[in-house]
Structures are given as structure tokens and as C-alpha cells.
Amino acid sequence: MSRTNLQSAKHFLSMLGVITAAGYLTSCTHDDRVFTPPTLETPAQVSTQVAYDATDVAFRFTWKSQKKLYPSGLPNTGKNYPMQFHDMLKHDGTKFDRLPSGQRLEEDRISIMFNQQAGGIQGFSAAGCAITCHSGMESHHLLTDDILDHWHWRGGRSGPMGYAEDAAVNKTERIRDNLGTMPTKFLRSGGDRLREDQGALSGTGHPVLTDGLPRFVFNKGKSLPGNFTIPAYFLANESNTILSNPHVDISAIKDVSKNRSLLVVYQDRNFDTQDKVNALDLGYLVYVALGSVGHLPSHLRDENSNDFNTWKSFSATESKITTATAALTKLNEVHAEWTSSQKMAMVTRSVGFIYNSDQHDITSERFYDQSKNEWTVIMKRKFTTGSERDEDLAGLRNGSKYTISFAMHDSGAGSETHDISIPYSLSNTTDTDIRAISVGSIQNADWNSIPALETNWVKQALMPKYTSDWLKSGAHPGSGSLESTTCGTCHTGAQSLLNASILD
Ligand code: HEC
Known part of the structure; x- marks a missing residue:
């Protein structure tokens, strides 16, 4: 299921390569939003597809689940499995409580952020979250006064129930509903x-x-x-x-x-x-x-x-x-x-949503291929929800360009692996990284016929530098053109930030 689209994906990427070679040869000096993915080992770490119909859009991600990395010494360390469980309670001799912090369980997750390029958030289209969100990996707040849509699929707390959390971030917080209805x-x-x-x-x-x-x-x-x-x-x-x-x-x-x-x-x-x-x-x-x-x-x-x-x-x-x-x-x-x-x-320990809200309007489907240790997750939502916290994606139908970046969290114990993508462009045109395809109905889209962007996560070793402070500093040779040139334009091929080596 997950790799049968490889042929079309490869075709799509080679077409992209042809289209973008000319732009890339002129080096990193101009605003070229088209990104030539580096030569990848097969399969890539993550594959992204987008389809839409008259009213709704669907994002499909396929990625490998990583081995549980830590702590060492536990029976499940070093093993691959889909993490569909999160932080639970067990009796500690006196009462039900969480496991000790080094032994807690973290679900697998994937999340997306996106923003329309025309009139969008300053800097997001070229630099994505690296510039707009992070002053360090601890902080996930915007550095501007905007609101950025953030979809969050959780392997334990939303996936099994068939939805994803529709959150958003602003300058001070990850925005969530403070209402509350029965039950x-x-x-x-x-x-x-x-x-x-x-x-x-x-x-x-x-x-x-x-x-x-x-x-x-x-x-x-x-x-x-x-x-x-x-x-x-x-x-x-x-x-x-x-x-x-x-x-x-x-x-x-x-x-x-x-x-x-x-x-x-x-x-x-x-x-x-x-x-x-x-x-x-x-x-x-x-x-x-x-x-x-x-x-x-x-x-x-x-x-x-x-x-x-x-x-x-x-x-x-x-x-x-x-x-x-x-x-x-x-x-x-x-x-x-x-x-x-x-x-x-x-x-x-978890309790789900029970009422309709703009935080709760993404449905999801999940599939795990045990032989490949590979997740496939589809998230679907209406283009337009009317909520100021939701990006209006209706522009996908008429060629508007969006910037999207995504992140994956994988099972660990008290903490976990956090892999991120660089920002990519998304539209229904050919001059884009991820090409959204119009289908009759996203409910029965033929994903084998939809091109995929196959790419890798940013190298883990580089994460300490993935902060707006470092990227904007004199230490980063690309600091002068961060808001006009995409990361991908400079960081391809031998200079790539992307590396397949951390996965099997
Ligand atoms: C104008 C070109 C250019 C742009 C745009 C650019 N960079 Fe860079 N970046 C460079 C160069 C050149 C280096 C130094 C490469 C090296 O050391 O091998 C570098 C280095 C880095 C490094 C350190 C690599 C290492 O091995 O230590 C990181 C991390 C990085 N860039 C991230 C980014 C991110 C994220 C973006 C987008 C927000 C970005 N860069 C945009 C040119 C650019």
C-alpha cells in the first residue's frame, strides 16, 4: 500500500528535477521556491501526498517508525513498533500514578503547519518554523502576531479514535479551546x-x-x-x-x-x-x-x-x-x-474531546505495515472552516501557493525523537514541491496515482542549530537571505541538511 506509488513519485521527482535544475544552477541568490530533493536512499524517510475534492483536502504521510531508543535496559528498547499508547497510570503501592519519568510511554505522532504564501506570515514561506516559531527547541511559539494552523495526529490520543487535533500557535501559546461541555x-x-x-x-x-x-x-x-x-x-x-x-x-x-x-x-x-x-x-x-x-x-x-x-x-x-x-x-x-x-x-490517563469545535474538525485514518515498520496516516478537513485559527485551504483549487512543514515524534520513554522537515511549497501547479491533485472525492482517492514528495528529516545532529537565533546569526552563511530564499534552495545535494542514516 505504502510504496506502490513509488513509480509515480519517482516520475514526479525527476520532472521536478528537470524543472528545478536551471533554478538551482543559478545558485542560492534568488527566490526560487522549487526544491530539488537530494539523491535519496530508497525509501525516503517520509512521503507526503495531497489530494482535494470540491470541499475537502486530504494529507497523506507515510514514514518509518523508529526503534525505541531509550532508556537502555528496558525490554522494549531497540525494538520497532507503532506507538499507539501514551503515558499511562499504574499502581505505585499507594495509588494509581504515572510510571517513573524515565519509563513513561510516548505515542508516535505527526504534525503539519501551513500558511498561504501570498500575504502570509513574515518569513514562513522561505524559512518555515525555524524562523517563525523557534527561538530554541523548547519553544513552539510564533515570533510574529499571527496565528499559524497546526494539525497534530497522535498515535494514542487521537489516531485510534479517527481524528487529529486541530491546534494553532500564536506568539504566546499553542491555542486550545477553553470551553468545555458535558461530559x-x-x-x-x-x-x-x-x-x-x-x-x-x-x-x-x-x-x-x-x-x-x-x-x-x-x-x-x-x-x-x-x-x-x-x-x-x-x-x-x-x-x-x-x-x-x-x-x-x-x-x-x-x-x-x-x-x-x-x-x-x-x-x-x-x-x-x-x-x-x-x-x-x-x-x-x-x-x-x-x-x-x-x-x-x-x-x-x-x-x-x-x-x-x-x-x-x-x-x-x-x-x-x-x-x-x-x-x-x-x-x-x-x-x-x-x-x-x-x-x-x-x-x-487520557481523555478525549467530546464536543464539536474548530480544534476538533480533522478526521484521520491510520495504517501500520508491520513488515516495514511503516505508518501511513491520512488527515482530512474542509478547506474552509470559518475559524480564524484555521488556514483557509480553498486556494489550493485555484493555484495559490502554501508553505508546509511537518514534524514527526517517535516513541521513546520519558522523552522522544523529534524529527522535522524543512519547509516545502504546496499547490496544484507543477512548479511546487508537493503537488496537490484534484480528485472526485477524497474519501476514495486512488493514492497510487497521486505524486508524492519523498524526502528526509533534518539531521538530528543539526537540531541544536535549528533555532532562529543561530540561523540568523553570523555563524550561519545563509543568514542574510533567510526570508527571501528557501532553506531547500541552498541545502541540497552535498550540502544537504537531510540524511537517511538515522533510520534502518
Ligand atoms: C543562501 C543560502 C542559504 C540559505 C537560504 C540557508 N542556508 Fe543554511 N547554510 C548555508 C551555508 C552555505 C551553510 C554552511 C554549510 C556548511 O557548513 O557545510 C549553512 C549551514 C547551515 C546549518 C549548519 C550545518 C552544519 O553542518 O553545521 C544549518 C543547520 C542550516 N544551515 C540551516 C538552514 C535552515 C533551516 C535554513 C532555512 C531556514 C537555511 N539554512 C537557509 C546556506 C544557506
Whole structure:
């Protein structure tokens, strides 16, 4: 599936080469947006395709998953696998908590930033995020007063649910929704994105409180689309038994098509109309069993409030439990499952979106080729959303040029690999790096007939220099022409920033 387009891609690249050779020979002195990719080992590290129809656009990325690099000594270090799990909770002897920082789990991710070139953000078209975003790798803020659209597909926190996070960055922050509607709001008084704030219960009256179990576990026995029944209250491994050692179990989990990896306890029912509210709220069961509210967030402690009553009826419908006896039985079952795993069971920390917003309008598809350790991810959105945080991509239909750069995060432990691309131009014309192709419907686009830009990530060793401070400094020979000449114009061939050697 992923490399069958190689022929057309190669054809496309050789055409690009012909078109761009003339521009390149005139050296790095003029604004030539067409980039000649360097001679690459095959396959390249990442392949990018873009298709659009009358209303929507689709971006397709294919890239190799890297070996988990660190820390050394864990059973899964040095192994390749699709990371469809992120930071989880495990019992530490007192309560459910995150793994120690060196052993945490990071999902694989891919993200894109793009901006129309005409009237776009100062410097972005030539230099991309290197100039507009980073004063160092710690900071992902713009250096101008604009808003830059940022799509973020996450292997654990959005991919399994079929969407990507539609964020944006401005001068001070990565912008996210601060609203919050039910039932995401049941967790906190504010709303917004995928949260990792599920903590342990505390209190007295039942072992789930005294032992510090998590408030949300999976709704075992619930039927989900695709004839899948949730197998356990806690995370299950490939054979649907309780996952108790992530560093052993996870490296064996290669099949991303199993619903097992619907890791997020809540997911929007309006957005994709499929019921993916996977959670059983132990906080609700404790309330029904004991009548107490002290273990709940403050906005759910007033039994006369709207929040409380909306939460109560939602949870009753979800759990089908309304009597103290039934609640107690269920709590005991959950506790027993945890005990029978030698108190090693794990649970997700993530909570998904539950309401429509401009941060939640990208659908996604994912595929992982185990034989090649290769992800293919497609992200789709309407050209025009009307949100000021979203780039209007309708210009793709009439030849407008956009600049796009993308980044990949790969599984590590407490930290992870972060690979970035240089900026590329995108349009439906031939004088561009990535050629967007008009199709009847992006839902059934024939990706084999769509040209791909095949390229490599910026060398890891160069990342410390990938900051606006260094690039604009006298130490960088290209500093004088950063905003008029693309990085790719100068950094090709022998001088390339790109290198295939860090991957298998
Ligand atoms: C006008 C040409 C030109 C442009 C445009 C340009 N550079 Fe450079 N850059 C150079 C040259 C020449 C060097 C020195 C190459 C060498 O040391 O081998 C260099 C060096 C670098 C280095 C250090 C390489 C090393 O091996 O230490 C990095 C990183 C870099 N450039 C990044 C970028 C990025 C990112 C952009 C776009 C934002 C960019 N450059 C735009 C000409 C350019």
C-alpha cells in the first residue's frame, strides 16, 4: 500500500528535477521556491501526498517508525513498533500514578503547519518554523502576531479514535479551546483538549477509594462499532488479557486495527456519530453505592447543581447502574480485576474531546505495515472552516501557493525523537514541491496515482542549530537571505541538511 506509488513519485521527482535544475544552477541568490530533493536512499524517510475534492483536502504521510531508543535496559528498547499508547497510570503501592519519568510511554505522532504564501506570515514561506516559531527547541511559539494552523495526529490520543487535533500557535501559546461541555466537563470545570489529568481516587468507604484506584476505567462488556466488546476494565494486551508490563506487552502489539487501542475513555459522539464513550466512572459508582460526593471534582459536589444532575443521568445511562447494590457489585468487580493482576493493571490517563469545535474538525485514518515498520496516516478537513485559527485551504483549487512543514515524534520513554522537515511549497501547479491533485472525492482517492514528495528529516545532529537565533546569526552563511530564499534552495545535494542514516 505504502510504496506502490513509488513509480509515480519517482516520475514526479525527476520532472521536478528537470524543472528545478536551471533554478538551482543559478545558485542560492534568488527566490526560487522549487526544491530539488537530494539523491535519496530508497525509501525516503517520509512521503507526503495531497489530494482535494470540491470541499475537502486530504494529507497523506507515510514514514518509518523508529526503534525505541531509550532508556537502555528496558525490554522494549531497540525494538520497532507503532506507538499507539501514551503515558499511562499504574499502581505505585499507594495509588494509581504515572510510571517513573524515565519509563513513561510516548505515542508516535505527526504534525503539519501551513500558511498561504501570498500575504502570509513574515518569513514562513522561505524559512518555515525555524524562523517563525523557534527561538530554541523548547519553544513552539510564533515570533510574529499571527496565528499559524497546526494539525497534530497522535498515535494514542487521537489516531485510534479517527481524528487529529486541530491546534494553532500564536506568539504566546499553542491555542486550545477553553470551553468545555458535558461530559468532558465532568472531569474539570473547564474544557478543551485531550487531557492527561486522570488521577487516583481517595477517601474511605470502599477499597477503590482507600487503594487509590483511577476514577475512570474501561466499560468492560460494552459493545462498540465493529463487533468489538471491551474486554477488561483495565488495558488489555494483544491476547485481551490485562496488560501489566508495558515494556514487554507493548513491543508485541503491532496490530493497530484492533479496537483494543481505543484508549481514550471519552470520545465525541456528535463528531463522528460512532459511540466511543468507553468509560465507567467509578466516581459515579461510589456516589450511588455510598451516597458521598467528597471524592468528586468540586463542581460535582453540589447535588442540586445542573452539572451534577447532567453528570448523574449521563453516568446512569452509560453504566446502566442506578442502585447501591449494583454499584457495589461493579466496584468490587473492578477492584478484583486489579487485584488478580497482582496490582499491575494499567489504565489510560487520557481523555478525549467530546464536543464539536474548530480544534476538533480533522478526521484521520491510520495504517501500520508491520513488515516495514511503516505508518501511513491520512488527515482530512474542509478547506474552509470559518475559524480564524484555521488556514483557509480553498486556494489550493485555484493555484495559490502554501508553505508546509511537518514534524514527526517517535516513541521513546520519558522523552522522544523529534524529527522535522524543512519547509516545502504546496499547490496544484507543477512548479511546487508537493503537488496537490484534484480528485472526485477524497474519501476514495486512488493514492497510487497521486505524486508524492519523498524526502528526509533534518539531521538530528543539526537540531541544536535549528533555532532562529543561530540561523540568523553570523555563524550561519545563509543568514542574510533567510526570508527571501528557501532553506531547500541552498541545502541540497552535498550540502544537504537531510540524511537517511538515522533510520534502518
Ligand atoms: C543562501 C543560502 C542559504 C540559505 C537560504 C540557508 N542556508 Fe543554511 N547554510 C548555508 C551555508 C552555505 C551553510 C554552511 C554549510 C556548511 O557548513 O557545510 C549553512 C549551514 C547551515 C546549518 C549548519 C550545518 C552544519 O553542518 O553545521 C544549518 C543547520 C542550516 N544551515 C540551516 C538552514 C535552515 C533551516 C535554513 C532555512 C531556514 C537555511 N539554512 C537557509 C546556506 C544557506
